[in-house]
């Protein structure tokens with residue numbers, strides 16, 4: 001049996017960190033078998049005896065997984081800024097370090113959030129569909145008119161790094177009035193001239209409401225029938241954070257009944273969303289397949305940082321970006 005420390009890699013790595021890892025022969029790399037379902041049983045099987053886990057948001061790192069890994073496990077490193085898939089308390093209790101990848105994905109994710117905001121406010125996905133399905137030019141099939149950002153109130157649930165970078169992009173489209181709801185105050189508020197409001201005011205005042213917060217057990221299904229009903233009837237809801245913020249059946253109902261105007265989602269719950277889900281077929285709902293950070297440059301940077309974290313952790317060193 002190999003005496004080398006073992007590293008479980010649960011995801012296909014981007015090219016740059018993949019190459020780096022290929023050139024390291026002091027560790028044994030266990031790659032997740034292509035196409036194998038990520039069940040807890042399979043995770044427990046592959047993680048046995050590993051000193052490090054390199055994973056991402058689709059991998060549930062529970063106390064059972066940590067127990068299955070055994071005494072050797074020193075570090076869990078996720079290729080993501082979100083970390084709700086990792087049981088941090090269980091890691092802490094076992095002295096296991098946890099790393100994540102903040103900052104390096106801010107710009108790519110803000111690009112996606114601003115793009116999705118523009119797509120949803122202008123009804124771009126239905127407009128594209130109308131060209132493909134022959135509705136273009138048929139008077140009775142006229143598309144609804146879109147909404148522009150000047151003079152509108154742009155609300156952020158979670159004005160952190162990604163929210164701020166999104167607001168800067170939306171300024172180029174004429175957005176100038178920003179409000180936000182964070183638990184405390186945002187360090188970016190002054191620069192944007194953004195006003196902090198309580199959640200009910202965020203719902204009631206936003207013309208565009210953008211979710212760029214971390215999901216917690218308290219914020220699960222924060223957007224449901226009762227809260228969606230408090231939004232403006234033309235409001236556009238954008239979510240590039242986590243699907244769990246939104247009760248999807250309630251959102252589908254709100255969009256089809258004109259309770260709110262449109263939605264743009266880069267995240268769903270579960271992922272992927274079932275293609276037969278009503279949200280997928282609504283003309284006023286744009287859904288992207290969780291591509292927030294999906295550029296070559298950003299994924300390489302995330303992979304590099306996560307690899308650095310896991311190698312340091314396996315070596316007993318401090319991580320560059322610990323949780």
Ligand SMILES: O=C(O)C(=O)CO
Nearest residue numbers: 079080081082292293
């Ligand atoms: O980094 C994250 O948390 C993601 O969702 C990746 O896009």
